[in-house]
Amino acid sequence: MGHTASPTYAYGQLQRAVRTALSAKDGATRKRAQAKASQWQDVLTGMAAGSLRIGSRTPVADTPAWITLEVVHGGFATGRFLAEVPLSPEEAALSGTNDRERLNLWYLTDGGLATLRGMLATESYRIEVPEDAALPTVAWLLEHGHAESALDLIEELRPYFHRLRLAPLPGAAPRPAGASVRLSTVGEVRESLRSASTPPAVAAMLETLKVWHPLFDRLVALWCDTVEGDLPRLDETGVTGGWPCRTWPRDWQQRRGEWLADYASASAQHTASTAHAHPKSNFARLHRALLACEHDSTELTGRDVGWIRRALANTITKHGEPDSEPRAALRALQASVAARPIHAELAAAMVERLDRFPADGGLPSIEPVAEDAPAHLVAKVARALEAPIEELVARKVITSADVLATVLPQITAQLLAANFDDEQLSTLYAQTYAAFRRRRGLLLLDLENQVRIEELPWVHAIDPLRARRPDATRAARQTLDQTVLLALTAFPQAILPNTLVRELGALAKQAGMPMPLVEEVAADIFMGTFTAKWRTAAEFASRTMAGTVYARYYDLPESWASAPRPRPFRALAKRTADDFADVCVARAGGARPSWRFRSVAVNGTVLEQSQILTTQNLAVLVHTLDLRDRLQAAAPELAAQSLTWTVTRLATRTDHHHAALQAVKNAAYAWRQALFFLSFCDEDAQRATVRRLAEQVARAGLAERFAPAVNGLAHVVEGGRFTADGRTDDGAGRRFLGWTTGKHWCLPVVRKKGSAGL
Structure with missing residues (x-):
């Protein structure tokens, strides 16, 4: 048996939801809070009964990994299947039954298979959860001479006929054309505007x-x-x-x-x-x-x-x-x-304009809808705009790398689907992929992996029919380059979120250039070890960043010449890098702790060193995709933006200790990003950046708190190094890190009420 998550977090979330449900003045807010409270109650009940093992990739007892689960914040499964829903009126009308099992069996009759084939031929279906594609895949396999694969698939699905919706709902699912994406459908934006009310x-x-x-x-x-x-x-x-x-x-x-x-x-x-x-x-x-x-x-x-x-x-x-x-x-x-028209009246006028467009599609242009509208409503309507990702970033529709990760699958789905020669199968796969990427990730322990799309039985059944087409490979490489550059230049202060890392990994695989992309690991679930790809990524970083400001500032190992020493991790057949974990622990300032009695702070210091050693994917991407020359011109501005964000974040006042700790941690991550970009600048640009940073820090009133970090960076830019304890020789400069097991030297001084000063 592997580890399981503590119910403490779930209990805290339940308490918060109940408080909101009891105290919120807004009826809609109370209703949402009540729904959340019910979900967290299901989580706690399942954990107490043993039917839920949070931390496993199969957290629901006697349930295969491919079934789509309802997952709440933090990756906790509630035990409910998202495809386990009552029959819709359209489904009941198809077979004249209100029983899910009878409907699924009807789809295997001549009439049912003909219905599914008609949907595939006309693309008049919607895949809302991945399971919706199961029986259409059976219909396609039977029609194209793959009866054995179809029967094997039916055998695997049969135990769940009574519970799961395994066929799509009727109705077209418009897709953005070409390289265009959209953040929301017209219908979603319309409903949001309809809910506008006057305070x-x-x-x-x-x-x-x-x-x-x-x-x-x-x-x-x-x-x-x-x-x-x-x-x-x-x-x-x-x-x-x-x-x-x-x-x-x-x-x-x-x-x-x-x-x-x-x-x-x-x-x-x-x-x-x-x-x-x-x-x-x-x-x-x-x-x-x-x-x-x-x-x-x-x-x-x-x-x-x-x-x-x-x-x-x-x-x-x-x-x-x-x-x-x-x-x-x-x-x-x-x-x-x-x-003057009020917000609700303006929103109603926008709804009337949006009524001219299909609810499940997007907008080819926002000008006809947003003419004479205030900026805040234009921003809402722009969420339905279908346009290249770069345009949506420029319009500030895509406002973070996390949002970028939600729309990228719309492109990736088309690129991966292009490997199927049959147009119907290609379209079915594209919709399945998009639905699969909407699955919420699980909280995982013991180095377990999230479920891969190839593990879906219906995707596995058609995987042998996939061909690697050169044009799709080239398109994936181009999309990969553009997406990485866009993420780095539009959001330079932020590390790449796990959702985006997974999508970049899919593109890299399609492009024929797999790379060791590593995920961000939460400090409260870290088990003290890493898989081998972290060590491989660190090797890339040491080679790519050798001799740079980044390497000197963080004292990167010059090489990882010795062969990795794999360490078995429980009963899992995973290759781990014990030497990489040892280096992270040593750099964090301690001996390997007993992970059974670990603290979140200790975990955080070790994980931060893993991010430093690997540059959290930056070096791997820049090296593998050969982006150095394209990044060099923008590097001074990207470094400056990241440092400005750092100063602004630290200058934001908060009276809550946890929020102050979070601010320091995020500022340190942005600082690390800045040092990566600064490494691509010449010495004059580096010195000018440090001078501007010192001026910003003074203007923000942070000189007393943050001067050691500025002095430390200036020291390294001039060729210096830190001592073993992360200080300059004269003691005026310090290496800026986000995690510490004691009080952080960069935290603001919180004085009691009535005392002088800040």
């Missing part, structure tokens, strides 16, 4: 401007018409001017009745604002007085008249007399504000 405070303000202010002005004018002499005003002595209720125009009672009727109607229809009803407001005082004098002024007391006079003085002094130029100007300005 209560904004609704109250607009109602006040449109409804209650005009009514208030009429009320003020009504009472002003009863004033004898000058209208009341406020000065330093109090209320001056004439008194109301001294003269009564002949039509006053008629106007009074009309106003009260309009007020009653407005009160019934407009309930967003309540300020006018506050008992001490000028509006409420004048309204109560109006109600009191139903027949004549004798129904008002002297106190009532005094309050009428004071209320009139308040509003006339502040806003001017009725129909005066100051009051008219104010109301005109307020009316213009109220007339």
Whole structure:
């Protein structure tokens, strides 16, 4: 038995979801939190019962790895199968049954196979989860003379006929053309816009401007018409001017009745604002007085008249007399504000424009939809734009390497599908690949691997039919080059996320140039060892970075000449690099700990050294793809951007210790990226970069905290080295790392409330 994850994390997530479900004011937020709480309850129940073993690639008991699981944050499986869903009306209509097993068996009849072949021929199907492609693959195999493979596939699928949807839903699944991708479908963007609502405070303000202010002005004018002499005003002595209720125009009672009727109607229809009803407001005082004098002024007391006079003085002094130029100007300005379309109205107008496009497709251009729209709505609509990745990055639709990883499979799917000569099979594989990449990764321990697409039984059945076509190989290489350069230049401060690393690995395999790409390992699940590819990646890094600022700063080994000493890892048939793990531990400043009683901080220091030694894939990619010359021109700017991000991140104030630790860790990762790019710059550019960095640090108020890191970098740029403890000879400079087992020297000083300083 391998290791299993602790339920502590899951319990914490359950507590957080329950708190949100109980305290959130927004109904939609509460509903989402309730759903999350239910999922985490399933996780904990399964772990307690032994039906879930979190950390395994097959976490659900008696379930093969290829079944798509529901996975929540952190890689925890809930035990639910995503393909285990009730029959849709379309499915029930196909075979006249509401039973999943009977429907799957019907697909193997002549009528069912004919239906599947019709879907394949017309491409009128949607693969939402990978299992949807299983029976269409059977239909294709039978039609093309591969009966034995089809029968073997049916035999493997048969135990799950009663639970899983194994055929696609009817309906076309439009794909972006060529090298274009999209982040969302039109339908997804449309639903997002439909959910736009007006905040209560904004609704109250607009109602006040449109409804209650005009009514208030009429009320003020009504009472002003009863004033004898000058209208009341406020000065330093109090209320001056004439008194109301001294003269009564002949039509006053008629106007009074009309106003009260309009007020009653407005009160019934407009309930967003309540300020006018506050008992001490000028509006409420004048309204109560109006109600009191139903027949004549004798129904008002002297106190009532005094309050009428004071209320009139308040509003006339502040806003001017009725129909005066100051009051008219104010109301005109307020009316213009109220007339502006609000967010919800603009969103509704955008929805009407989007209704002209298929819900499950994308937008060829956003101009017809986004014309005259505000920038924040244009940004939402742009998520459905179909365009090359480079354009979506430039438009800031793709805002991170993680987002880049979500759209890249749309291209990779087409490139890998091109290896199948049959067009129907190629299209089926492309949709299957895209659905497979939407699977959420599992939390894995014991060096286990995520499920590969080749492990899906229906993909395995057609794998022998795959041919390596030269044009597809060339296209994969070109896409690989472009994607790596785009990720490095658009997001230079960020390490490549695991999702993107996996996609780059698929492209590299298709391009015929596999490379040792390594994943980021979470410190809380690290088991103390590495597979052999980490050592191979470190060899690349030592060769590629030899003699550079990066190599001197981090004191990279000059070579890894000795043969690796593999160490068996439990019962797994995996080749591990024991010497690489030993080097990481030694560089982290300690002997190999007992991993049974390890701490997250110790794990973090070791993992950071593994990232340094391998450059976290940068050296492997640049060397294998021969990108040095293409990267060199942009290197000074990329280094500067990464360092600027580092300074900004450290300068962002936080009162939470964990957030401060996270900021230091991320800043150190961006710092490492900057040093990699700086290694491709000449000495003059390196010195200029350090000078600008020192100025940025001073302007950001970080000189006291971060000067040691700046001094250390300047020392290395001038050819120096750090001592064994990571300092310069004079003690003024330090090597900047993100992880430490003690208090980090770069953390801000947190003082108690009331003390001086920051």
